[in-house]
Amino acid sequence: MPDIRRVLVIGGGVGGLTAAAFFARRGVETVLIERRPAFDIPGIGLGQPANALRIYDKLGVLDEILATGFSYDRMFILDAQRRLIVDHKFLMGDERVPPFCALSRLELHEILLGAAQRAGADIRLGVTADAFHDDGDRVDVAFSNGMRDAFDLVAGFDGIRxxxxxxxxxxxxxxRYSGYGAWRVQAARPDEVRRMEFMQGVGCKTGAMPLSNNVMYLFHIRPEAPDANFDGQDRASLFRERLKQFGGFVADIAASLNSESDIVYSPIEPMLLPWPWFRGRVAIGGDAAHVVAPHLTQGAAMAAEDAYVLVRETLGGEGPIEDRLMRYSRLRYPRCAFVYSFSGQWLHDEQSVRTPHDMEAARGELMQNGSARIGASDRVLDERV
Ligand SMILES: Cc1cc2nc3c(=O)[nH]c(=O)nc-3n(C[C@H](O)[C@H](O)[C@H](O)COP(=O)(O)OP(=O)(O)OC[C@H]3O[C@@H](n4cnc5c(N)ncnc54)[C@H](O)[C@@H]3O)c2cc1C
Known part of the structure; x- marks a missing residue:
């Protein structure tokens, strides 16, 4: 008789929806609770590298994702005037999955929600878990709506907070705040934006990611004050001011920003939990366990991989539940630590370009090593989990 028959998944982001879909497909009675009253998350994009696409393939939604998003196989690093520095062809993917597919966050969530619902997961919106009581055999959970229920396992994919x-x-x-924040906005995709682009400026970086035939997303990373959130301020003029050294289509997008533009600002706050990612029968994954700088576009990918490995190890593994959850922690930690350190280093390197002289040094270094460095990371992340 299997000992994991009822599971509670907390959080309806990429990690939680993926976990719920995998648990439910394995015949486990699965309840997912999401704090928000609706799946109305802002429509900024997510780049999904081959390793994430392989997980979605196991869920049967790869074709839907590829049909919705924009696939690409290269990235460019350029300067602020869009002069090419690095042309990197990704060393990821295979005949089944492309190296990258990017799509709007909302569309990815809808596809994963569909997978979880088709598999039979019970999705409850506007609910949180207030308290857990783990007696060793079951976890008794008190919900914010006054209900109580008992589960064999609780999987917390409830994000950075x-x-x-x-x-x-x-x-x-x-x-903890890194000292850097990310500005983002969706825009119409100019025909020339067909791959991921990083434009290295002096004191900041701007980038572009195509999300569909019509839409791209522009992002900008720079030092900001620790308590900055820009709520109630004129974000369009603040963002335009920050983009002023960038030419080409970035200058066109900057000029088009207005008070209607859906500009999102997020502080970059990395964290890696150096600890088993469980206690008793309560485990965590995704941003709850590790938050990475966005440079490798691997945050949601790591959440999806965590979900897949958690389900595989807890349902298929040998030994008591603590051993299986320890194996999950041990399998996931090194890979997430790699992404954490690689993307964190990239963030610090690019933000160390503070003067025109630094920029020329960075140009030379990137021309010499940039593609090989990204290729080393591609090879690690292309390995099967
Ligand atoms: C600027 C930026 C760019 C990024 N770009 C990329 C990219 O291109 N590719 C990529 O792979 N990743 C990217 N990421 C990272 C990615 O967004 C996250 O790593 C990913 O969303 C984590 O997924 P998750 O499911 O763990 O958490 P989340 O997506 O944060 O989902 C957590 C969910 O839990 C819910 N929740 C929270 N608390 C509770 C509670 N108590 N009870 C119930 N529900 C709760 C939340 O409402 C939310 O829906 C980026 C991040 C940033 C900041």
Whole structure:
């Protein structure tokens, strides 16, 4: 008789929806709770590399994702005037999955939600878990709507401000502000934007990612004050000011920004939980366990991989549940640590370009090593989990 028959997944982001879909496909009675009253997350994009696409393939939604998004096999690093520095062909993917497919976050969530619902997961919106009582055999959960229920396993994929992580480790480990923030906006895709582009500026970086035939997303990373959120301020003029050294289509997008533009600002707050990612029968994954700088576009990909490995190890593994959850933690930690350190280093390197002299040094270094460096990361992340 299997000992995991009822699972609670907390959080309806990429990680939680993927976990719920995999649990439910394996015949486990699966309840997913999501704090938001609706799946109305802002429509900024997500680049999904081959390793994420392989997980979605196992869920049977690869074709839908590829039909919705924009696939590409290269990235360019350019300067602020869009002069090419690095042309990197990704060393990821195979005959089945392309190296990259990017799509709007909302569309990816809808596809994963569909997979979870078709598999039979019970999705409950506007609900959180207030308290857990783990007696060793079951976890008794008190919900915010006054209900109580018992589960064989709780999987917390409740994001960067995870309350499930608080249950595991208290405030011992928390995301800390890196000193840098990310500005993002969707825009019409100019025909020339057909791959990911990083434009290295002096004191900041701007990038572009195609999301569909019509749409791309523009992002911009720079130092910002620790408490900045820009709420109630004129984000269009602040963003335009920040983009002023960039030419080409970036200058056109900057000129078109206005008070209607859906500009999103997020501080970059990395964290890697150096601890088993469970306590008793409560486990965590995704941003609840690790938050990475966005440079490798691997945050959601790591959440999807965590979900797949958690389900595989807990349902298929040998030994008591603690051993299986320890194996999950051990399998996932090194890979997430690689992404954490590689993308964090990239963030610091690019933001260390503070003067025109730095820019010329960075240009030379990138021309010499940029593609080989990204290729080394491609090879690691292309390995099967
Ligand atoms: C600027 C930027 C760019 C990025 N670009 C990329 C990219 O191109 N590719 C990529 O792969 N990743 C990217 N990421 C990272 C990616 O967004 C995250 O790593 C990913 O969303 C994590 O997924 P998750 O499911 O763990 O958490 P989330 O997506 O944060 O989902 C957590 C969910 O849990 C819900 N929740 C929270 N608390 C509770 C609670 N107590 N009870 C119930 N529900 C709760 C939340 O409402 C949310 O829906 C980027 C991040 C940033 C900041």
């Amino acid at each position: 995870s309350t499930t992580r608080l249950h595991l480790v208290g405030t011992a480990f928390a995301p």
